[in-house]
Amino acid sequence: MSFSISLTINGTRRDVLLEDARVTLLDLLRERLALPGTKKGCDRGQCGACTVLVDGRRVNSCLSLAVTLDGAEVTTIEGLAQGDRLHPVQAAFIDHDGFQCGYCTPGQIMSAVGLIAEGHAGTDPDRIREGMSGNLCRCAAYHGIAEAVQDATRRMAAEDERASA
Amino acid sequence: MTPFDYVRPASLADAIAAWEPGAAYLGGGTNLVDLMKTGALRPGKLIDLTRLPGLDRIEALANGDTRIGALVRNADLAHDADFARAFPMVAEALLSGASGQLRNAATVGGNLLQRTRCAYFQDPHSPCNRRDPGAGCAARSGDNGGLAILGWSAACIATNPSDFCVALAAMDAVVEVEGPDGARQISFADFHLLPGETPERETALHPGEVIVAIRLPAASAGFRAHSRYLKLRDRTSYAFALVSAAAALRFEGGKIAGARLALGAVAARPWRVAEAEALMIGQTPDRALFDTAADVALNGAAPSGDNGHKIALAHRTAARALALAAEGTPAQMPAFPASVFGGHAHA
Ligand SMILES: Cc1cc2nc3c(=O)[nH]c(=O)nc-3n(C[C@H](O)[C@H](O)[C@H](O)COP(=O)(O)OP(=O)(O)OC[C@H]3O[C@@H](n4cnc5c(N)ncnc54)[C@H](O)[C@@H]3O)c2cc1C
Ligand code: SF4
Ligand code: FES
Ligand code: FES
Numbered sequence: 001m002s003f004s005i006s007l008t009i010n011g012t013r014r015d016v017l018l019e020d021a022r023v024t025l026l027d028l029l030r031e032r033l034a035l036p037g038t039k040k041g042c043d044r045g046q047c048g049a050c051t052v053l054v055d056g057r058r059v060n061s062c063l064s065l066a067v068t069l070d071g072a073e074v075t076t077i078e079g080l081a082q083g084d085r086l087h088p089v090q091a092a093f094i095d096h097d098g099f100q101c102g103y104c105t106p107g108q109i110m111s112a113v114g115l116i117a118e119g120h121a122g123t124d125p126d127r128i129r130e131g132m133s134g135n136l137c138r139c140a141a142y143h144g145i146a147e148a149v150q151d152a153t154r155r156m157a158a159e160d161e162r163a164s165a
Numbered sequence: 166m167t168p169f170d171y172v173r174p175a176s177l178a179d180a181i182a183a184w185e186p187g188a189a190y191l192g193g194g195t196n197l198v199d200l201m202k203t204g205a206l207r208p209g210k211l212i213d214l215t216r217l218p219g220l221d222r223i224e225a226l227a228n229g230d231t232r233i234g235a236l237v238r239n240a241d242l243a244h245d246a247d248f249a250r251a252f253p254m255v256a257e258a259l260l261s262g263a264s265g266q267l268r269n270a271a272t273v274g275g276n277l278l279q280r281t282r283c284a285y286f287q288d289p290h291s292p293c294n295r296r297d298p299g300a301g302c303a304a305r306s307g308d309n310g311g312l313a314i315l316g317w318s319a320a321c322i323a324t325n326p327s328d329f330c331v332a333l334a335a336m337d338a339v340v341e342v343e344g345p346d347g348a349r350q351i352s353f354a355d356f357h358l359l360p361g362e363t364p365e366r367e368t369a370l371h372p373g374e375v376i377v378a379i380r381l382p383a384a385s386a387g388f389r390a391h392s393r394y395l396k397l398r399d400r401t402s403y404a405f406a407l408v409s410a411a412a413a414l415r416f417e418g419g420k421i422a423g424a425r426l427a428l429g430a431v432a433a434r435p436w437r438v439a440e441a442e443a444l445m446i447g448q449t450p451d452r453a454l455f456d457t458a459a460d461v462a463l464n465g466a467a468p469s470g471d472n473g474h475k476i477a478l479a480h481r482t483a484a485r486a487l488a489l490a491a492e493g494t495p496a497q498m499p500a501f502p503a504s505v506f507g508g509h510a511h512a
Contacts, residue, residue, distance in 0.1 A: 001171070003171065020168055021168075021169060021170070021171035021211070022166045022168065022169070024198070044199050044203075045195055045199055048264065048266060051266055058265060058269060059270045060195070060267065063193075063194055063195050063267075063270065064194065064270070065191075068191070068213055111265065114269075115265060118240075118265070124500060127500045129402075130401075130501050130502070131265055133264055133265075133401075134266045134267065135264075
């Protein structure tokens with residue numbers, strides 16, 4: 001049984017024909033849509049490397065069946081920067097050395113964007129650590145990651161304030 | 166994954182009509198898709214419930230009860246301000262489970278029906294009576310340090326992994342279901358089954374029944390000022406419970422007027438013992454009383470393998486959860502929900 005679905009990925013509408021229902025969003029992005037920025041770590045919801053935003057909420061794309069998402073808006077790491085201008089979370093990860101090998105980084109950054117939008121952690125370092133616990137880092141860059149998320153939260157709040165002033 | 170049909174019904178009636186033996190309902194998929202990947206589960210048809218109308222609401226009913234639609238996401242329930250005010254311990258249990266990403270996807274109906282984390286259940290190449298009745302139980306002679314100390318049988322020693330369910334058990338939740346034979350309600354105490362000779366029968370649901378909603382009685386909100394969930398795990402966050410406890414107290418004139426205690430990750434269902442709660446009524450809260458309550462709650466506990474340590478761990482967790490509840494619900498959700506490190510693990 002095949003299914004045709006339509007997704008808006010990083011602002012662009014994509015019509016996709018799935019030859020069967022088993023395809024996860026992660027595999028669709030990486031194998032079919034030439035968007036390999038989203039990483040596959042465990043493929044079982046246990047590491048967070050595959051984190052993307054679906055309709056603005058962070059989720060594990062390895063456990064999302066693509067067929068269930070017909071009509072959804074998906075944002076991946078490839079869709080964050082505006083041209084050459086990095087998203088504040090991306091910039092903060094660079095400033096605070098929030099990575100070593102970089103494999104977990106797209107998932108960390110997407111998770112941080114989701115966490116900041118949720119708005120429950122603020123700039124409290126413990127709440128940020130708790131809120132980011134769904135993203136493992138084999139290089140243990142956690143210290144820089146937590147600092148980057150805190151800094152990005154501040155920068156984005158300041159930008160919002162400037163925009164509304 | 167083996168191939169399967171996929172349908173997305175537009176109404177609850179269509180979803181129930183689409184059910185057939187071998188079909189599975191799909192919520193957030195965070196448990197079902199995982200087990201389909203390992204090959205432990207091979208449903209022939211997925212019936213996607215996620216777009217059914219009207220099941221994603223949290224409602225205050227006229228009689229004061231709270232009704233949570235089965236499709237409400239775990240994160241949305243935990244962060245609903247009214248809900249967290251009335252049932253802070255349930256919110257804490259939810260936030261102690263899984264990760265931000267998983268809680269965004271997981272539905273409350275799916276949480277109730279998540280399967281055991283017994284590693285042999287997840288692995289289709291291991292004998293497992295729960296997955297494959299009569300096949301044997303690999304856990305009995307395998308890695309069983311985290312498995313049951315209460316209510317287990319020779320056939321199966323698995324535990325129920327849900328945090329949410331422990332809190333719901335303590336709060337006298339009711340599960341509303343609807344199936345081919347109509348609608349009915351199941352009290353939480355009767356919802357999950359102990360393994361006995363038939364570990365493959367995990368809940369009181371009849372074939373084809375859908376969880377429609379979970380109801381919390383108004384009276385349970387009376388515990389809001391003194392209720393806590395405490396969860397011991399291998400790391401502070403993003404780990405399943407080794408043991409956990411949901412504790413809630415109500416005071417009148419300094420004496421305990423109502424008490425609830427449920428233990429998690431010790432049995433195939435949340436473990437609640439009426440006598441352990443009753444003995445606290447009319448007493449003043451102190452350490453000795455909570456130790457006695459924990460003793461009674463763990464009456465009959467026995468190792469099912471290399472897990473005798475869980476008995477002492479559960480005892481301390483229960484007594485400490487009661488002591489924390491007596492101190493009072495924190496004004497704000499702790500930074501590390503349900504953690505023994507309280508608000509701050511990193512000074
Ligand atoms: C890495 C990881 C860590 C986790 N850690 C924790 C933890 O610490 N604590 C914890 O409590 N949980 C934890 N979980 C489990 C998580 O909470 C569950 O996977 C989730 O709650 C299941 O909900 P779902 O909507 O995704 O269910 P699904 O995966 O969609 O479904 C689960 C089961 O329920 C059935 N089902 C779903 N909805 C209905 C319905 N309305 N009516 C009838 N049947 C239905 C499905 O057929 C399936 O059998 C973790 C999961 C992962 C992957
Ligand atoms: S303990 Fe239960 S779930 Fe685990 S292998 Fe044995 S029968 Fe299966
Ligand atoms: S690849 Fe999805 S959580 Fe690890
Ligand atoms: S930077 Fe290497 S895994 Fe995180």
